[in-house]
Amino acid sequence: MPQHQPGTDPFVPALAVRGLGLQIGGAQILHDVTLEVAPGEMIGVIGPNGAGKTTLFNLVSGVLRPTAGTVRLAGRDVTGDPVARRARAGLGRTFQTSSVFPRLDVLENVRLAAQTHLGRSLSVLAFPHRGDAATRRAVEHLAEVGLAHRLDVAAGDLSHGDKRKLEIAVLLATDPSVILLDEPMAGVSSSDVPGLSEVIRRLHRSGRTVLMVEHHMDVVLGLVDRVAVMHHGELLAYDTPEAVMADPTVQSAYLGDVA
Numbered sequence: 001m002p003q004h005q006p007g008t009d010p011f012v013p014a015l016a017v018r019g020l021g022l023q024i025g026g027a028q029i030l031h032d033v034t035l036e037v038a039p040g041e042m043i044g045v046i047g048p049n050g051a052g053k054t055t056l057f058n059l060v061s062g063v064l065r066p067t068a069g070t071v072r073l074a075g076r077d078v079t080g081d082p083v084a085r086r087a088r089a090g091l092g093r094t095f096q097t098s099s100v101f102p103r104l105d106v107l108e109n110v111r112l113a114a115q116t117h118l119g120r121s122l123s124v125l126a127f128p129h130r131g132d133a134a135t136r137r138a139v140e141h142l143a144e145v146g147l148a149h150r151l152d153v154a155a156g157d158l159s160h161g162d163k164r165k166l167e168i169a170v171l172l173a174t175d176p177s178v179i180l181l182d183e184p185m186a187g188v189s190s191s192d193v194p195g196l197s198e199v200i201r202r203l204h205r206s207g208r209t210v211l212m213v214e215h216h217m218d219v220v221l222g223l224v225d226r227v228a229v230m231h232h233g234e235l236l237a238y239d240t241p242e243a244v245m246a247d248p249t250v251q252s253a254y255l256g257d258v259a
């Protein structure tokens with residue numbers, strides 16, 4: 001059982017999406033998506049290309065505004081809030097493409113995020129030292145993702161798998177209660193997949209709430225509590241991996257498409 005983070009109420013969903021829709025021009029990109037995620041739960045979001053997975057993440061994180069429905073974080077309606085306010089409310093997100101500063105070293109990438117979160121100025125000239133709060137926090141998060149031995153390496157020199165781990169450490173430095181991972185395995189070599197999966201598994205075990213869009217079915221099914229299956233902008237199924245895999249509608253609509 002995942003531990004619940006302090007201050008979270010197990011009876012209030014960490015994330016609740018109700019009747020969420022997005023219409024652009026005449027196109028219905030997302031239609032009537034309703035799902036709840038309990039504190040400490042890990043959800044996999046799957047579906048064929050163009051099914052609406054990234055759009056769902058964009059609506060939840062505030063990159064896009066829905067034309068219908070609501071988004072609630074720990075019971076609070078954030079539907080009208082911009083990205084930064086949702087981030088302050090505890091929503092953290094990684095993107096499909098790498099977002100690290102390639103010329104800065106691993107420690108500096110995370111220290112900057114920690115420093116910003118702790119309310120200090122966003123400056124690499126803030127004369128950091130190993131004992132300051134932001135640096136301590138950065139080292140802790142880098143240990144959590146298994147990069148404690150690579151602090152001085154330029155982020156641009158890391159493998160794709162290690163860059164993904166670094167992005168997760170950057171995210172952890174902002175202390176998110178709900179984490180959205182958008183295709184964490186994208187571009188990662190197959191030899192790096194097990195290590196990265198283990199890092200994600202640890203995020204879950206530490207009690208954080210995680211939603212993950214991922215095409216690697218074996219990774220998703222081995223990690224998550226429930227799977228949300230998207231198809232043509234709608235939520236086709238939302239259940240345990242076993243139930244979803246056994247669902248004939250899912251098999252024909254999704255698994256049939258990708259076979």
Ligand SMILES: Nc1ncnc2c1ncn2[C@@H]1O[C@H](COP(=O)(O)OP(=O)(O)OP(=O)(O)O)[C@@H](O)[C@H]1O
Pocket residue numbers: 024027029047048049050051052053054055056230
């Ligand atoms: N701003 C937009 N304007 C018009 N169409 C859009 C817009 N954003 C997304 N779409 C369309 O909506 C559909 C869903 O796209 P989305 O990127 O959410 O799918 P996805 O499931 O994440 O796909 P993938 O697995 O390829 O990343 C696609 O057909 C896409 O072309």
